[in-house]
Amino acid sequence: MIANVLTIAGTDPSGGAGIQADIKAFSALGAYACSVITAVVAQNTQGVRSFVALDPAFVADQIDAVLEDVRIDAVKIGMIANAGIAEAVADRLRHHKVARIVLDPVMVAKSGHALLDPEAVAAVRDRLVPLATLITPNLPEAAVLLGRPDHWTADDMQTALPELLALGSDWVLLKGGHLAASKESTDLLAGADSVTAFAAPRITTTNDHGTGCTLSSAITALLPGLGMVESVRQAKAYLHAALGAAEALDVGHGHGPVHH
Ligand code: PLP
Numbered sequence: 497m498i499a500n501v502l503t504i505a506g507t508d509p510s511g512g513a514g515i516q517a518d519i520k521a522f523s524a525l526g527a528y529a530c531s532v533i534t535a536v537v538a539q540n541t542q543g544v545r546s547f548v549a550l551d552p553a554f555v556a557d558q559i560d561a562v563l564e565d566v567r568i569d570a571v572k573i574g575m576i577a578n579a580g581i582a583e584a585v586a587d588r589l590r591h592h593k594v595a596r597i598v599l600d601p602v603m604v605a606k607s608g609h610a611l612l613d614p615e616a617v618a619a620v621r622d623r624l625v626p627l628a629t630l631i632t633p634n635l636p637e638a639a640v641l642l643g644r645p646d647h648w649t650a651d652d653m654q655t656a657l658p659e660l661l662a663l664g665s666d667w668v669l670l671k672g673g674h675l676a677a678s679k680e681s682t683d684l685l686a687g688a689d690s691v692t693a694f695a696a697p698r699i700t701t702t703n704d705h706g707t708g709c710t711l712s713s714a715i716t717a718l719l720p721g722l723g724m725v726e727s728v729r730q731a732k733a734y735l736h737a738a739l740g741a742a743e744a745l746d747v748g749h750g751h752g753p754v755h756h
Contacts, residue, residue, distance in 0.1 A: 499527040499720040500567055503713060504559065504585055505574030505602075506535040506547065506611065512753030513539070513605075513706030518572060520756040521713035525734065527720075530566060532558040534585075535577040535611075541705050541748030543607030549577035552584035559588040569720035570596035572713050573624060575611045582619035589627055596719045599628040599665070600712035601637045606705065606751055617641070626664030630724065632712045633660070635674040648675055650682070657686040667724050669715075671708070673698075685728050692725050694732055703742035703752035710754055711735045 503518035511517075515531050522529035534555055537547040562568065571594050576582050589597060601620055603612045612620065621641055625631055635653075639646035642659050653670055660668040672682045682695045714731035722730065741755035 499569040499717065500530065501527045501570045501572065501716050501720070502530040502532065502562055502566075502568045503572045503574060503716070504532045504534060504555075505572070505709070506537045506577065507533060508537060508539055508706065510540040510748060510753075512541060512747065512751075513709050514575060517706040517709040517753070517756075518574065518713040521710050521734070521738075522717045524756040525714055525717040527717040530562050530568065532562060534581050535575055537575070537611075539605070539607075539609075540750065541752055542750035544605045544609035544611070547577070547611070549581060552578075552580035555581050556584040556588050559585065559592070563588070563592040563594070568592075568594060570594075570598065570716045572716035573597065573599045573628075574709055574712070575602045576616065576620055576624070577611065578613040579616040579619035582616055582623055586619075586623035586627060596716070597628045597630075598712050598716045598719070599624055599631045600708055601625075601631060601633050601641060602708070603637050603640060621663060628665040629719070630667040630669060630715065631660070631663075631665045632669045632671065632708070632715070634671045634708065638670055648672075650675065650678075653682075653684055654691075657684060657691060661686060661688070669728060671711075683728075683732070685725060687724065690725075692728075694728065696732065696736060699736070699739050701739060701742065702750075703739065703745070703754060705751040705753050707735060707739065707754060710738060710756070
């Protein structure tokens with residue numbers, strides 16, 4: 497059976513990140529893609545210029561329109577923009593009793609532009625994280641969620657796992673790509689009684705726009721058919737291949753997109 501998966505996120509009109517990356521990853525992995533838009537973003541490979549967040553009630557209406565009609569096997573949540581949208585998404589996902597929720601706690605674009613209102617961090621942490629099957633923070637996002645400094649060692653990553661799980665998701669994938677000057681990039685997947693380390697050689701490329709969106713979407717597309725550890729393993733292999741294929745693209749003058 498083909499999985500129906502939904503992304504709830506912001507847009508990227510240049511096609512590399514956000515909803516557009518999510519739909520490409522879902523489709524490449526054989527899932528049927530649905531999408532609810534939280535914010536319309538004016539951005540390209542060079543950065544975010546501005547965005548308009550949609551009315552929370554209208555985001556809720558989009559979610560209801562999909563979930564009252566389409567069987568959804570997994571949901572990915574990306575850019576949430578503000579506390580009102582966080583509340584609306586949490587309310588509708590609880591109402592519809594969605595089975596698998598992957599939350600990418602998007603906060604700041606690589607260009608430095610905030611994609612989440614700083615006052616909305618508490619709403620994401622307290623309303624959305626507890627609904628999530630998996631959260632996929634990078635190290636800066638984990639620091640904000642835990643209210644700790646954004647200075648990390650490999651040991652700090654291990655000790656942060658139980659603290660992140662205590663926020664209420666079933667699983668945490670803590671992405672180590674921001675760890676200073678290591679030849680490998682290690683992500684740690686923690687569940688109630690297991691920790692799995694995924695180490696990969698660090699890829700040095702500027703074609704890294706939308707990598708976080710792509711990874712969380714790939715996991716979401718795979719989860720209905722596979723267990724969590726295997727979904728993450730295959731999603732990481734998918735992202736690795738998409739990063740490797742990015743050189744074939746000639747898209748923009750900044751951080752280019754990966755090739756799905
Ligand atoms: N734009 C949107 C709408 C996103 O959801 C995200 C997600 O992380 C980004 C941009 C991030 O882009 P970048 O990978 O360039 O930081």
